[in-house]
Amino acid sequence: MNPKRQRAISLVKEHLNIPLANQQFAHLVRIRQNGAVGQAVFMLHGLMDNASCFHKAANQTGLAYVLARKGYDVYLAELRGRHLDRKTLSNLNFGIEQAIAEDLLKLVAAMNKTAQPGKQIWVGQGFGSLLLTSYLARHPAYLEKIQALVHFSPFRELQSAGAMKDFWVNWVHRRGVTLLSKALGYVPAIKLKLGRSNEVLGFYQEALQCLDAPWLGQDGFNYAKEIKQLDWPPSLYFASLHRSWRGSDTDARAFMFDFGDHNARLIKLGRGVGNQQNYKRSQLCLHQTAEQDYYPLLLNWLQELSDIS
Numbered sequence: 001m002n003p004k005r006q007r008a009i010s011l012v013k014e015h016l017n018i019p020l021a022n023q024q025f026a027h028l029v030r031i032r033q034n035g036a037v038g039q040a041v042f043m044l045h046g047l048m049d050n051a052s053c054f055h056k057a058a059n060q061t062g063l064a065y066v067l068a069r070k071g072y073d074v075y076l077a078e079l080r081g082r083h084l085d086r087k088t089l090s091n092l093n094f095g096i097e098q099a100i101a102e103d104l105l106k107l108v109a110a111m112n113k114t115a116q117p118g119k120q121i122w123v124g125q126g127f128g129s130l131l132l133t134s135y136l137a138r139h140p141a142y143l144e145k146i147q148a149l150v151h152f153s154p155f156r157e158l159q160s161a162g163a164m165k166d167f168w169v170n171w172v173h174r175r176g177v178t179l180l181s182k183a184l185g186y187v188p189a190i191k192l193k194l195g196r197s198n199e200v201l202g203f204y205q206e207a208l209q210c211l212d213a214p215w216l217g218q219d220g221f222n223y224a225k226e227i228k229q230l231d232w233p234p235s236l237y238f239a240s241l242h243r244s245w246r247g248s249d250t251d252a253r254a255f256m257f258d259f260g261d262h263n264a265r266l267i268k269l270g271r272g273v274g275n276q277q278n279y280k281r282s283q284l285c286l287h288q289t290a291e292q293d294y295y296p297l298l299l300n301w302l303q304e305l306s307d308i309s
Contacts, residue, residue, distance in 0.1 A: 009033060009069045010033065010034040011031055011032065011033060011034065011060065011065065011068050011069070012030075012031070012032055012033070012034050013029065013030070013031050013057070014029070014030040014031075015027065015028075015029055015030075016028040016029075016030070016110060018103075018106050018107055018110050019106075020080055020102055020103065020106065021102065024080045024092070024094075025080060026077070026078060026079055026080050026103045026106060026107055027051070027077075027078035027082065027083075028075055028076070028077055028078070028107055028110050028111065029051050029055075029075070029076040029078070030073070030074065030075050030076075030114070031055070031064055031065065031068040031074045031076070032068055032072075032073045032074065033068060033069070033071060036071065037073050037114075037115075037116050038071040038072045038073045038116070039071075039072055039073065039116065039118065039119070039120070039121065039147075039306070040072070040073045040075060040111060040115035040116060040118075040120045040121070041067055041072045041073065041074045041075065041120070041121045041122075041123060042075050042077065042108065042111055042120060042121070042122045042123070042132075043063075043064060043074065043075065043076050043077065043122075043123040043124075043125070043128075044077045044079075044104075044122075044123070044124050044125070044128035044129075044131060044132050045076075045077075045078065045079075045125050045126075045128050045197075046124075046125045046126025046127040046128040046129075047126060047127040047195070047199065047203075047204065047207050048187065048189035048194055048195025048196070048197055048198070048199045048204070049125065049126065049128075049195050049196050049197050049282075050078050050082040050083070050196055050197040051064075051076035051077070051078045051082075052196055053125050053196065053282065053285055053286065054076055054123075054125070054285045054286070055076065055285075055286075056286060061286070061288055061291075062285055062286045063123075063285040063286070063290075063295065064076055064285075066291060066295055066299075070299060072121070073114075073115060073116065075111045075115070077103075077104070077107045077111075079094075079099050079103045079131075080092070080094055080103055081094055081197075081199065081200045081203065082197050083197075084198075086184070086185075086186060086198070089185075089186040089198055089200060090184065090185025090186045090201070091185075092186075092200050093202065094200045094202060094203050095202050095203055095206050096131070096134075096203065096206045096207065096210070097217060097218050097219075099131055099203070100131060100134050100135050100138060101138070104131065104132075104135045105135075108135075108142075118145075119145060119146065119147035120145050120146055120147060121146075121147055121148045121149075121150065121302065122146055122148075122149050122150070123149075123150040123151075123152070124149075124150070124151050124152070124154060125152045125153070125284070125285060126152070126153055126154065126155065126281065127155070127207055129151040129152075129154035129155075129255070130154065130155070130156050130210070130255075132149075133149075133227065133259070134223055136230075137221075137223050137226045137227050137230065138221070140226075140230050143230060143231065143232070143233065146233045147233060147234075147305055147306070148233055148234050148235065148236070148301075148302060148305050149232070149233055149234075149235040149236070150235070150236045150238075150298065151235065151236070151237045151238065151252070151255070151256075152238045152281075152284045152285055153238065153239055153240050153248045153251070153252060153281040153284060154237060154251070154252055154255040154256075155211075155248075155251035155252065155254075155255055156210060156211075156215060156251075156254070156255050156258060169208075169211065173208060174208060177192065177194070177204075178204075178205065178208070180192075181201050181204065182201065185201060186198055186199065186200065186201050187199035187200070187201055187204045195282075196282075215258075224258065227258060227259055227260070228258075228259070228260040230259075231262075232259050232260075232262040232263075233262075233263075234262075234263040234264075234305055235256070235259070235262060235263065235264045235265075236264075236265055236267065236298065236301060237252050237253075237255070237256050237264065237265065237266045237267065238252075238267050238269055238284060238294070239251075239252035239253075239266060239267070239268050239269065240269055240270065240278075240279050240280060240281045240284060241268055241269060241270030241272060241273065241278065242270060242278045242279055242280045242281065243280075248281060249266070249268050252266060253266055267294070267297070269284065269294060275293055275294065276289045276292075276293045277289050277290075277293070
């Protein structure tokens, strides 16, 4: 089906607030074809981001809409702390363990109330991939429901890529951004052009700690040990080559190796490897050129897995 006919497909978009403790909320955005319910796709944003990393509502573009037009029932999860005013955000107590044990637990449960039974596809962007796989490590029985995992520029322990990357992480983020955020009480990611969503300071600081600390939960749960013992579904890893000094491809490869032996494929994206654009990490699931460039590869891979099962 050509792109024009694809865009003519009628879609339904729903918003659901997911109540959490202390009058806080996570959010779930559902996009599907009108009158149809296909295979469920669960998508989670990364650090300093929100569900808009997967879709542009104004013109109905982005990976979420592409999947919905292909018949998938798409669920975009948003952790608490998105879309809040500065005062509320600065008073919010929220960390990684809460995201895994509370937000994701309820977001997944909310999805399953309306999703079709059967295998699901889970998609993570950046730090969202770490959160999704951490959740699955805590709930390994749920892996039986996962047909495929898709990761866009994932990372856990940052790999050395030179002086520029060290400066970006250790001086810009760990010093500059952290000092400013402590003064404000929250991370002003939008103002600093670091992301699409301002971030909870505690969550941001814990994320930075993950970059060079053992993969352990606050209760001592050893994620690194547990994930190597699990049978992971087929997984696709996309890595942006934009700003090569960031070493997104080496970070993604290290993340992939963390999971031990599994059906995995790493795909680098950039003009230097034959793509139409040098895609920024933040645009991997949004850039319209991707619909003709590498989304077909993803869609064909998903179809092949569906045919096999």
